[in-house]
Every structure is written in structure tokens, then in C-alpha cells.
Amino acid sequence: RRGNSPVKESGHVLILGWSSKAVEVISLLAQRHRRPRVVILGPRDVSDMQESLRSSGAYGLGAKIVLRSGSPANHHELERVACADARSVMVVSTPLDGGDADIEAVKTLLALASFPWKGQRPKVACEIASARGIDVARAASHGAVPIVSSGEVVSRILFQASRQSGIAAIYDEIFSFTGAGIHIRKVPRCAGLRFGDIEYAFPRAVLMGISTAAKRADGSERYDFLLAPERSRAIAADEWLIFLAHTDAITDDLDRPVFRSTVAMPKAYLLLPTDGSSGGNGEPASTVFTSEISRAEKYLPPPRERILVLGWNDNIHDLLAEHDACVGSQTEITVVSAFDEGAARAQLAQRGAPKRLKTAFVxxxxxxxxxxxxxxxxxxxxxxxxxDASHRSPDPDAATVMSLVMVRDALRGRQTRPRLVAEILDPLNAGVVSGLEIDDLVISPRVVSQQLVQISQQAMLADIYRELLSSGGVEIYLKPASRYVVPGRSCSFNDLVYSAQRLREVALGVRIARDRAKPGGGLQLNPPKDSRWDFADGDMVVVLAEELYDRRA
Known part of the structure; x- marks a missing residue:
């Protein structure tokens, strides 16, 4: 009861450190496994951790939870929680009063790196609060542990949500264990086939990209991947396929005669296209499927937008940096907080102020x-x-709710209103804000915990998630359905796949406007290839693309 005895478990999930994310991790594990066994070693009193878990409902999730109080950076403490016998280990950033939350995590990684493992080391993943700590964490683990930066993840989702409505729900489904998620499989029969052709070979899965594994000099594995490659890109025999699917059991139609090797295997540079062809040049998008209602409108003018940010926390630095790097002078941002303009700019200058972005501080x-x-x-x-952390409120979510209520009141009765994005810290408050007309809700601990649990089981996902959230690379977008098919014509998902190929994109799903009030908000990721729709105004196609806007001068 006092948490002093050794843990007699094996095959358990071990959480090292303590924060609100522990509850979310337990919830996700309970979704994935029947009665998971979770051991937590944190620098807190057992009674305090028990009370936090009790008040959050963690004990009702069906997991067996064992708590131990101690330092995760101590080898003796690691032995006490049967670290060597764990199935997987997750290191969480532990908040310290007035200190750096990442210090304990880095010390724990150093302890794990020097721990005398009895046999094969369990899978390990680590959360770092600040993006500044990523390089230190990687060095501490000798690059062998995938790292999730909670500040980087949250700020990038907030950034993308500020540009396009509905993106947060897409990431929430992809990162979770429910709905459509990312699966990586080797399909030997695809060797020699073109990426653009085999997109049609999986009736219940979306082909997103390809991956290869290589050995580093220290013997650890390195994963290279390419999302949304050229449609003419041939699949090599030793390459894996990256799917968006609802299950690991991915079926295919490769027995159909139409799927055959039509291009020579690349001789080198496995992650480069085999020729210089690109989408939108009039060539057939595929030799397997042809659409009669396809459209491919490439150009979208970049809008000039004004964004109002209410509140200030550590994520503001990365949020402004993402806008500065991606949209720059196309966007004006006003930040409202407890700081005057001089104090706000001084804080930003400590980590590098935006160079192109137009900013104002109130x-x-x-x-x-x-x-x-x-x-x-x-x-x-x-x-x-x-x-918001600038007003030092004991309950930031309460301040968020009050701000949202005031915003709704100020916009009441207007025919058009701004897109509304909100961040909350406690998942239990999601129901409180559900009626406040929020377009995108980001629950910070949940989205970080989702990534942490996923990469603790499959390390390759860490780099894929980072690519999807990074501005300037291949990202997820919602684009008008009228860009892909002739309006007024019934279309299948294969028609969307075809049109997306012509634009060097990968179609992931749709969002139907008339279903926004229904559970799921009208979002349909990885629909069956024979699904059909009659699109109307406001309907969107979810795609993987290089960028949202064609930035021609």
C-alpha cells in the first residue's frame, strides 16, 4: 500500500515519471488490451498518485495499476519495478516546481542506457516537454529511443488547425487505437509494381507511402520512408508499405490479372522515383483504373489571414515559429495575454522571434x-x-472556458464567424466545452499520450508522425471536393484516388458537411474503395499533399 515492496510482474507496461498524461496512457492501453498491467514509478507520494488516478476515473478503466514512489533515474528503483521484465517502457516528462520539466526525463534516459539488462531490452519511448530538449534526450539515449516533444506536437496541431478547420479530429483518429490508424506491412507480391497502380489493390486500406529499414553503425535500426511518392515509383522487394487502415488484417486484390510488374526495378536509391514524371501533366494516373469524372485543379491562391490568439503558454513560441516558417507575411497574428508588448517580445526573443510574421501583442x-x-x-x-499560463490561474481550463463563452457571446447573431480553435489540459473538460461551437479542440495530454503509446510499440511511427505534423513536408489537408470530381456527378472513392494521383496527392478520406452534427463530424477516413457520394458545397476530401497552396508569384 505504501509502495515500498518490489514489483512481481512481467510483461507489464512501465511508466517512468509522473504527470497528467499517465491517466491518458492507461486509458489508451485499456482500449488496446484486455486488462493491461501498468506499473508507475514516479517521484511523488503513492497516496498523491492514487488520488489523482481516482479523481480522473483511471481505476475504472479495467487496468491493473501498481504504483511505486521513487526516482526513475536510480538503477535500484528500476530493478524494484521489474524494469528488465517489462514489455515496454514509457518515460514521461515530470513537472518540477520552478525547474525544467525535462531534467528528470533526460536523467532517466541516461539510467536506462547504462542499466544492466538481462536479455533483450524492452521497447522504450520518451516524452520531452520542450522541443529544445529533443537533441539532449537523443544524445542521452544514444539515438536508440524515439522521442515525442509534447510542446512541438501540440503547437503543430494548433498551427494546422488555425489554417484549416477540422484537422484536429483527423489527427485524433490517426493517433488513437480506434478508427483508422497507420499500419506498416511488407507485401512481397507488390515488388515490381508501381505505387500508383497498387493504390487500387487494397479495397479496405489506403496506401500512404513506402519504407525501408537499415542498420546504423552502432547496430541500431534506422527507418527511411517516403509518403505520397511518385505514382510511377516501383516497389522494391525489401520495402515495406505504409497504410492507413482500421485493422492490421489488410486484404488485397493482387490476384487480379491487371496487377502485374510494368516497370523495371530501380537499380539504386530505393527511396527515389524511377523516373522524372510528376502529377498533373496529362499522363494517365494509373494503368489499373481510369475515372471519367476526374478533375485536377491544382492552383489555390494563398489567403491573407488575421488570427487572434487568446492566452500564452510555452507552446506560443513554436506556434508562431510554425506560422513564420510556413506562411510568413501572409498572416497577421495578435496575441492577448497578461504581458505587455515589451515583455511579450522579450520572452520571444529568448528563443528567436518571428522574422517574417506580422505580430502584435496586447x-x-x-x-x-x-x-x-x-x-x-x-x-x-x-x-x-x-x-493560458500568463495570468497564473490555478485552473487554466476554467479560464479557457470563460474566454470561449465570452467569444461566443461577442459573435452571437453574426452570419459569418471566425474559425475557433481551443486547447484544454483536462480531457474531462471536453464535455464542458462541447456546446461552445469550437471547430477544433486540442486536448494536449491526450494527443501526446496517443503518440507516446503508439511509438512505444512501433518506433518507426515516430518519424512518420513528425513528418505529418511538420510544415513544408507532406502534410494532411482538407480540400474542396470540387477540385477532384465534376460537380453533380456521383463518384466513388476510386475516382478521388485517381484525381489525387494526378495532383501528386494521396486521398485518405472525405468529410461530409451535412453530417457535421453527427458523431464523428462527417469524417470518413479510409472508406471502402467502392464507397459512393454525391458531393455538395462544403464537402471536403482529406489528402496527403506537399503543401496546401500553390505559391506561384
């Missing part, structure tokens, strides 16, 4: 009606409400 309180109305929120294209 000292104010978004929780008051007067404060909100003085900002003229109706004049903005998007409003982002952060879990």
Missing part, C-alpha cells in the same frame, strides 16, 4: 466581456484559445 484579459469586445473578434479569420 495586454488584456480575454475572460471579460469588455476585454473581448475591445478586440473586435469578428474581424479575424481564426481565433485560437490557448491554455
Amino acid at each position: 495586454q488584456g484579459d480575454a475572460r471579460s466581456r469588455t476585454g473581448i469586445k475591445s478586440l473586435a473578434p469578428q474581424e479575424y479569420d481564426c481565433i485560437v484559445v490557448l491554455a
Whole structure:
């Protein structure tokens, strides 16, 4: 009961460190496994951890939870929680009063690197709070442990949500264990076939990309991957396929005569296209399927947007940096917090202020009606409400709820309103804000815990997730259905796959506007290839693409 005795478990999941993410990790494991066994070693009193788990409902999730109090950076403590017998190990960043939350995580990685393992080391994944700590964490683990930066993940999702409505729900499904997720499989019969052809070979899965594994000099594995490759790219015999699917049991139609080797195998550079062809040049998108209603409208003018950010926390630095790198002078951002302009710019300068982004900083309180109305929120294209730390509220989520209520009140009765993005820290508050007309809700501990659990079981996913969330690479977008098929014509998912290929994109699913009020918000990821729709205004296609806008001068 006091947490002093050795743990007599094997094959358990071991959490090293303590934060609110522990509850989310337990919840995700309970979704994936029947009665999972979870051992937590944290630098907190067992009674305090028990109370946190009890109040959050963790004990009702069906998991067996064993708590031990101690330092995860101590070899003796690691032996006490049967670290060597664990199935997987997750290191979580532990908040310290007035200190760096990543210090304990880095010390734990050093302890794990020097731990006398009896046999094969269990799979390990680590969370680092700040993106600044990623390089230190990688060095501490000799590059052998995949790292999730919670600040980087949350800020990048907030950034993408501020650009396009509905993106947070897509990532929530892909990162979770329910719905469509990323699966990696080797399919030997695809060797020699073109990527653009075999996109049609999997009736219940979307082919997203290809991957290879190689050995580093120290013997550890390195994973290279390519998302949304050229449609003419041939699959090599030693390559793996990256899918978006609802299950590991991915079936194929490769027995059909139409699937045959039509191109020579590449002789070198396995992750490069075999020729210089590209989409949108009039060539057939595939030799397997042809669409009669395909459209491929490539150009979208980049909009000039004004964004209002209410609140300030550590994510503001990465959020502004993402806007600065990706959209730059096309966007104006006003940040409202407890800091005046001088103090706000001084804090940003410590980590590098935006160079191209137009920014303004206002000292104010978004929780008051007067404060909100003085900002003229109706004049903005998007409003982002952060879990504010600048006013030092004991309950940041309460401040977020109050700000959202004031924003809704200020916009009441208007025919058009800005997109609304909100960040909360406690998943239990999701129901509280559900009626406040939020377009994208980001629950910070949940999205970070989802990634941590996933990569603790499959390390390759860490780099794929990072690529999807990085600006400037291959990302997920929602684009108007009218770009892909002739309006007024019934279309199948294969028609969308065909049109996306012509644009060097990969179709992942659709979002139907008339179903936005239904569970799931009208989102359909990885629909069967024979699914059909009659698209209307507001319907969107979810795609993997290099960028949202064609930035021609």
C-alpha cells in the first residue's frame, strides 16, 4: 500500500515519471488490451498518485495499476519495478516546481542506457516537454529511443488547425487505437509494381507511402520512408508499405490479372522515383483504373489571414515559429495575454522571434466581456484559445472556458464567424466545452499520450508522425471536393484516388458537411474503395499533399 515492496510482474507496461498524461496512457492501453498491467514509478507520494488516478476515473478503466514512489533515474528503483521484465517502457516528462520539466526525463534516459539488462531490452519511448530538449534526450539515449516533444506536437496541431478547420479530429483518429490508424506491412507480391497502380489493390486500406529499414553503425535500426511518392515509383522487394487502415488484417486484390510488374526495378536509391514524371501533366494516373469524372485543379491562391490568439503558454513560441516558417507575411497574428508588448517580445526573443510574421501583442484579459469586445473578434479569420499560463490561474481550463463563452457571446447573431480553435489540459473538460461551437479542440495530454503509446510499440511511427505534423513536408489537408470530381456527378472513392494521383496527392478520406452534427463530424477516413457520394458545397476530401497552396508569384 505504501509502495515500498518490489514489483512481481512481467510483461507489464512501465511508466517512468509522473504527470497528467499517465491517466491518458492507461486509458489508451485499456482500449488496446484486455486488462493491461501498468506499473508507475514516479517521484511523488503513492497516496498523491492514487488520488489523482481516482479523481480522473483511471481505476475504472479495467487496468491493473501498481504504483511505486521513487526516482526513475536510480538503477535500484528500476530493478524494484521489474524494469528488465517489462514489455515496454514509457518515460514521461515530470513537472518540477520552478525547474525544467525535462531534467528528470533526460536523467532517466541516461539510467536506462547504462542499466544492466538481462536479455533483450524492452521497447522504450520518451516524452520531452520542450522541443529544445529533443537533441539532449537523443544524445542521452544514444539515438536508440524515439522521442515525442509534447510542446512541438501540440503547437503543430494548433498551427494546422488555425489554417484549416477540422484537422484536429483527423489527427485524433490517426493517433488513437480506434478508427483508422497507420499500419506498416511488407507485401512481397507488390515488388515490381508501381505505387500508383497498387493504390487500387487494397479495397479496405489506403496506401500512404513506402519504407525501408537499415542498420546504423552502432547496430541500431534506422527507418527511411517516403509518403505520397511518385505514382510511377516501383516497389522494391525489401520495402515495406505504409497504410492507413482500421485493422492490421489488410486484404488485397493482387490476384487480379491487371496487377502485374510494368516497370523495371530501380537499380539504386530505393527511396527515389524511377523516373522524372510528376502529377498533373496529362499522363494517365494509373494503368489499373481510369475515372471519367476526374478533375485536377491544382492552383489555390494563398489567403491573407488575421488570427487572434487568446492566452500564452510555452507552446506560443513554436506556434508562431510554425506560422513564420510556413506562411510568413501572409498572416497577421495578435496575441492577448497578461504581458505587455515589451515583455511579450522579450520572452520571444529568448528563443528567436518571428522574422517574417506580422505580430502584435496586447495586454488584456480575454475572460471579460469588455476585454473581448475591445478586440473586435469578428474581424479575424481564426481565433485560437490557448491554455493560458500568463495570468497564473490555478485552473487554466476554467479560464479557457470563460474566454470561449465570452467569444461566443461577442459573435452571437453574426452570419459569418471566425474559425475557433481551443486547447484544454483536462480531457474531462471536453464535455464542458462541447456546446461552445469550437471547430477544433486540442486536448494536449491526450494527443501526446496517443503518440507516446503508439511509438512505444512501433518506433518507426515516430518519424512518420513528425513528418505529418511538420510544415513544408507532406502534410494532411482538407480540400474542396470540387477540385477532384465534376460537380453533380456521383463518384466513388476510386475516382478521388485517381484525381489525387494526378495532383501528386494521396486521398485518405472525405468529410461530409451535412453530417457535421453527427458523431464523428462527417469524417470518413479510409472508406471502402467502392464507397459512393454525391458531393455538395462544403464537402471536403482529406489528402496527403506537399503543401496546401500553390505559391506561384
